[in-house]
Amino acid sequence: MSADPASETAAATESAPKRARGRERERRIDRRSLLRPGDGPMVVFDKVVKRYAEDATGLDGVSLSIESGEFVFLVGASGSGKSTFIRMLIREIEPTEGRVMVGGRDLAKMRRSKIPYLRRGIGCVFQDYKLLTGRSVYDNVAYALQVTGDAPRSIRRKVPEILNLVGLSDKADRLPGELSGGEQQRVSIARAFVNHPRLLIADEPTGNLDPDTSIGIMQLLYRINRTGTTIVMATHDRELVDKMQMRVIALEHGKVIRDQRQARYARAES
């Protein structure tokens, strides 16, 4: 991207028709994010099987549905299929059998050219943050808005707002390498949430963090969920899951062995 002070000035003194075009562009992007949460469940898995190879099964007949606005923990031992499940939601992995619906859309029927729009409509948070290491905190978050075509003025408004939400207003100019792990994860959550996605997926977001920092990250995700965003989070963190008392879907060898509301990590002893 070229630095062009002239265009910056032009953006600040936009004419009315230009502003109208900007609003139309935002609406277009909204429509193109492809999720239709009003039409029923946010996520539906229907007899989903994923075989990586003859002797490597990721998911083995998973059927479930997640309503709009839910907070769901996916738990299970290493290799039980949690990441396979999460990555199917952005069609990074396609099922061998069965059907995956997200926001009312059958992902198998979505044209390949539409997949980037699907992914822009879903916030993603990973264990290893995946930040742009050479860019500041501010730029990491701004980038998520630039790719969806936000106008410079709207970016200048939204980035400070979201950095304030995650408690990093004073670190906007730092590089990711100059932050703690917990702070880096907060940047990645800011980036995932700045577009206000209807669905946010998180794969072991607290996997590299100490217990206190993990609780801070969890509180942030909880606040995001309270705004109406559906959250699906894979985790090994028994203590966190027990504290939150949310819906727990437990996987074992690619099968759902438990799906329970207001639950703990492990089945309560009877």
Ligand SMILES: Nc1ncnc2c1ncn2[C@@H]1O[C@H](COP(=O)(O)OP(=O)(O)OP(=O)(O)O)[C@@H](O)[C@H]1O
């Ligand atoms: N690219 C791949 N090729 C072959 N097998 C794979 C591949 N990815 C995953 N698997 C297998 O699929 C199963 C489920 O893997 P998955 O990564 O979904 O587990 P997970 O629950 O996320 O584990 P972890 O807690 O270790 O992250 C495992 O047996 C794994 O070995």
Ligand SMILES: [Mg+2]
């Ligand atoms: Mg995993």
